[in-house]
Amino acid sequence: MFHTILIANRGEIACRVAATARRMGIRTVAVYSDADAHAAHVQACDESVHIGGAEPRASYLLGDVILNAARATGAQAIHPGYGFLSENENFAQACEQAGVTFIGPPVSAIAAMGSKSSAKSLMEKAGVPLVPGYHGKDQDPALLHQEADRIGYPVLIKASAGGGGKGMRVVNSSDEFPAALASCKREAISSFGDDMVLVERYLTKPRHIEIQVFADTQGNAVYLFERDCSVQRRHQKVIEEAPAPGMTPERRKQMGDAAVAAAKAVGYVGAGTVEFIAEPDGRFYFMEMNTRLQVEHPVTEMITGLDLVEWQLRVACGLPLPLTQDQLTMQGHAIEARIYAENPDNGFLPSIGTLNHLRLPDHVAFSNGTIRVDGGVRQGDSISPYYDPMIAKLIVWGENREQAITRMHTALAQTQVVGVRTNLAFLGRLMENTAFATADLDTGLIEKNREQLLPEHAEAPxxxxxxxxxxxxxxxxxxxxxxxxxxxxxxxxxxxxxxxxxxxxxxxxxxxxxxxxxxxxxxxxxxxxxxxxxxxxxxxxxxxxxxxxxxxxxxxxxxxxxxxxxxxxxxxxxxxxxxxxxxxxxxxLPDLLRHAADDAADHGGNLTAPMPGKIISLSVKPGDTVKKGDALMVMEAMKMEHAIHAPTDGTVQEVFFAVGDQVTDGAELIRIEDPA
The missing domain is CATH 3.30.700 (Glycoprotein, Type 4 Pilin)
Structure with missing residues (x-):
């Protein structure tokens, strides 16, 4: 067993790995950026090393700097968590060459599954069903547009090297395709350093079901059942649960066997997730394989009683899987909700600020279940524009799905966050939604239930x-x-x-x-x-x-x-x-005396930045005439693109920033004069 591991990540996953390693008697080393000098994961580890600036490109994505930190601290292995370098084959290769164990799959498996296009070709050869689409290497925009027209709309453009909903767009018509493609490619190159995309038919009522797989160096591989991740916004998961509602034992075995076959086909080792898209009639199609631990792994742990991080560490040491497929069992139902610093009423835009007040539920043990909290921030910490705005994950277990939903209500009601906008109220309404409660699930659930889930502001009682x-x-x-x-x-x-x-x-x-x-x-x-x-x-x-x-x-x-x-x-x-x-x-609570001398000038028609970010595209110049709803510029924040639209008809009087400029929250971007 390792005596020291370095955790090449931050936030709740770094805290999670540190806790498991400590229980196993393994010493841990944290790495941190300028923005994370006092972060929770730094204090959770035995030692810490500063690796660079706040932006991921200047710190958490610097593989050579992280490897140097491992050498300097005597770490025998590196746990990449999820995101950042967790699926980077070059980093895994560098670890191998440096004699440091990469706690993940072999380089060849990452390479095979790291490109969505290559993975789909591999699965096609293996006989795994695929959604109709184009997965080729020719990325000529005209060809991609032609392929989309051939497939038929709606289509989904997806970054080949992507994940987390970044570099993805649903396109409903041929006219929309060029702009959506350009946006996807910009987001993909920013997030993953690779702008290759694939185009697929967009299923209108799909469920997102993924299979947790595990393999060791002795050639053993198992599946630890499934998770339903259908409830999504902006192609990012909001609620995950295990097992998938309505899953029959026969279909579970079918999908599990297919997932294990996919893992074995690439010589997989460690934890991985094979993701499928499923239609209402039960047909399923291979979507992608994530060659790492997933954010939603706790729901699998809750129904199996296993610690998947411990399995990762044991397998990385060359030990066999602790259990065979026949020995694996599951009990009850688990649900995970992601608490995000974001504003659901404003397109789920991230909310930046300081957590001036934070109360999370205690780990509560019921007679037959648990509320679990996985978090990587504390009261007083800041949600910055540099990283994912997740505050914590609430995970509950119940004897059945109905009890789990009730316990999630309890957990959400005990959660208090002040200083940033959150999705807490939205999650509460989601638990009360009829479609969710009756397991009428598909990836469009949120959009189809917008009126109930995202209601207009109602006057306070x-x-x-x-x-x-x-x-x-x-x-x-x-x-x-x-x-x-x-x-x-x-x-x-x-x-x-x-x-x-x-x-x-x-x-x-x-x-x-x-x-x-x-x-x-x-x-x-x-x-x-x-x-x-x-x-x-x-x-x-x-x-x-x-x-x-x-x-x-x-x-x-x-x-x-x-x-x-x-x-x-x-x-x-x-x-x-x-x-x-x-x-x-x-x-x-307006302080009338304090604001008595404030400038009362009307700033209607001026556009301000909804969050800190960088201007990556500009569509207008002074003198241009615009219509209400026209896209004027595109900002990038937290690796996601956000279009800024004209609030009214008018003429552009002044543009205050250029492409490449960084802007602060509330900065005036464009001044528009109303003709009236």
């Missing part, structure tokens, strides 16, 4: 407003933390509960709820509080208890009780509630 108001007054010291009912202090002038000599006291709180403004008047008359809102009065009492940076509040409004947790963050108040408090909500 009054109990939610009152929860914020109650904690606001409590924080001012005008009510005791435990109870706001009048208490007779020895000296009334020492009272902090709103007592006034005249018996009457009133404060007004202005709350911004989206585009809605609320004036809440809290009055204390003869020792009793009441709320006045929109000319109606309600009897009011509450208790509010401070817990670190948050307030836990219980409000009695007009005879009914409501509870919630409120966190103040600058001029915002974040409410985490349930039931009639309306779930997670963000309210503005």
């Amino acid at each position: 009054l109990p939610a407003l009152v929860c914020v108001a109650a904690t606001w007054i409590s924080a001012q010291g005008q009510a005791t933390q435990k109870d706001n009912t009048h208490r007779h202090a020895p000296d009334p002038w020492d009272s902090t509960d709103g007592w006034r000599l005249a018996g009457h006291y009133r404060q007004t709180l202005q709350l911004q709820d989206g585009e809605n403004e609320h004036a809440l008047h809290l009055e204390r008359i003869d020792g009793q509080w009441q709320l006045v809102h929109r000319e109606r009065s309600y009897p009011l009492s509450w208790s509010a208890e401070q817990d670190g940076d948050s307030w836990n509040v219980c409000v009695n409004l007009d005879g009914r009780n409501y509870t919630g947790t409120v966190v103040r963050d600058g001029e915002q108040a974040w409410l985490f509630g349930s039931g009639e408090t309306g779930g997670t909500r963000i309210f503005g």
